[in-house]
Ligand SMILES: *Cc1c(COP(=O)(O)O)cnc(C)c1O
């Protein structure tokens with residue numbers, strides 16, 4: 001009898017823990033992300049003194065790197081392009097001329113808290129304030145989420161605003177990362193948006209398919225493809241090495257559901273500022289069913305000056321890419337200009353060696 005009880009007790013426990021494990025997979029992974037510089041360095045077999053200008057204790061914009069993303073870095077390489085995107089440096093604290101805390105004019109574009117109107121026909125809803133990774137070049141690293149970011153009442157007000165503005169045909173969910181919302185919260189938000197007759201498309205801007213691929217569950221795919229709105233998903237990949245097996249499977253899953261997949265990158269010194277790196281990225285994206293869309297010139301955000309590439313160098317890179325790749329694998333080189341009605345193409349003026357900054 002005792003034996004039978006034990007045997008009976010076991011299967012439900014096992015089943016429950018597998019089910020829990022499955023449903024909490026991406027949350028568990030996020031909870032286990034690296035948040036301390038020494039832990040990340042130890043994982044990569046690096047010593048602090050191998051990294052120039054390391055800031056071991058960054059301020060409010062702390063280190064945050066999921067373990068799966070760290071596993072794509074090359075152990076022992078202090079110049080790794082993925083590591084460079086996430087590792088805090090002391091010169092982030094410097095005040096550099098021309099670099100500000102709101103470089104793209106998000107502040108004035110906030111029409112109700114959480115909703116940004118900058119472009120015709122499209123509105124951007126800040127659906128979640130947090131991210132799964134902290135990118136050192138992020139233009140929203142100083143965004144006052146507490147004042148202008150999302151919470152339930154604000155999202156309701158933002159949806160009311162979208163409802164009354166018949167010029168809108170597309171809503172862009174951004175953040176932070178909108179895919180950090182739970183399936184339930186996302187489903188509720190999407191249902192409300194889908195009920196607004198003048199909307200046709202739903203766009204999500206997210207880094208999760210690559211930094212936390214476990215988030216892309218079958219349930220999420222079903223949620224995104226089961227809408228009246230046509231879904232477009234814009235991922236944010238800067239280097240081919242970010243597209244590991246997990247990301248590739250996640251992206252192929254989304255593609256199989258009929259979701260249009262696009263990528264935007266930021267041109268970053270020391271990360272992807274060579275023709276080799278950019279063409280490898282485009283090729284690898286296409287292997288993952290993603291088309292290159294934008295290559296952004298860096299937003300001049302306080303703390304990111306060490307990533308800047310001049311317009312002259314950027315233009316020269318684009319010429320080399322065009323000479324190497326089919327046109328559909330060449331992204332558009334653009335810059336965000338505060339107050340402009342669209343992204344501004346970066347004009348390539350002068351000779352290849354003439355750096356034009358603006
Ligand atoms: C870039 C951007 C858009 C529009 O993006 P497109 O891809 O050019 O349509 C809309 N809203 C905000 C806030 C943006 O930054």
Ligand code: SF4
Pocket residue numbers: 130131132133134135137138139140141175176177207236
């Ligand atoms: S995921 Fe996007 S919003 Fe979040 S820190 Fe990185 S660049 Fe910024």
